[in-house]
Amino acid sequence: MAEQTTSSITVDAAPAEVMAVIADFAAYPAWAKGVQTADVVSTYPDGRAERVFFALDVSPIKDEYTLEYQWDGDREVTWTLVEGKMLRALDGAYVLRDLGGSTEVTYRLALDVSIPLIGMLKRKGEKILIDTALKGLKKRVESR
Structure with missing residues (x-):
């Protein structure tokens, strides 16, 4: 079972603005370190992504994988790994809390890989992500 890591940051924007950037997968290669490709495979009727294919290269993790997303308005988005080559688990969430003029963003991530990684290397990959x-x-x- 993958251990979950959680961290938070405050963003000077409303939750809807933050979620709009999270939902704009085509732009991920421009700002998300290591993301080389982020292609929406399928969408929900409201237009938000259901499944997204990623190509990631964040040493020591290099993989191509597909995630499935569940959206709760501009409050939360969760994802689970559908398939990957090296990854066995990549489950996480962005949880947004309106602070009235700014937004607290909490990121949860549970990562597991199919090849043995020294704990230090795995934590380095998680920290970069x-x-x-x-x-x-x-x-x-x-x-x-």
């Missing part, structure tokens, strides 16, 4: 997810997101949202 989480830092990208939060710091990259904050920079992208606040620069819009």
Whole structure:
């Protein structure tokens, strides 16, 4: 079972603005470190992504995988791994809390790989993913 890591950051924007950046998968290669491709495979009737294919290269993790997303308005988005080559689990969430003029963004991630990785390398990969997810997101949202 993959361990879950959680971290939070405050973004100077409303939850809807933050979620708009999270939902814009085509732009991920521009701001999400290591994401080389993010292609929406299928969408829900409201237009938000249901399944997204990713090509990721964040040493020590290099993989191509598909995630399935569940959206709860502009409050939360969760995802689970549908298929991957190296990844066995990549489950996570962005949880947004309106602070009245800004938004607290909490990122949860549970990562597991099919090949044995030294704990230090796995944590390094998780840290890069989480830092990208939060710091990259904050920079992208606040620069819009």
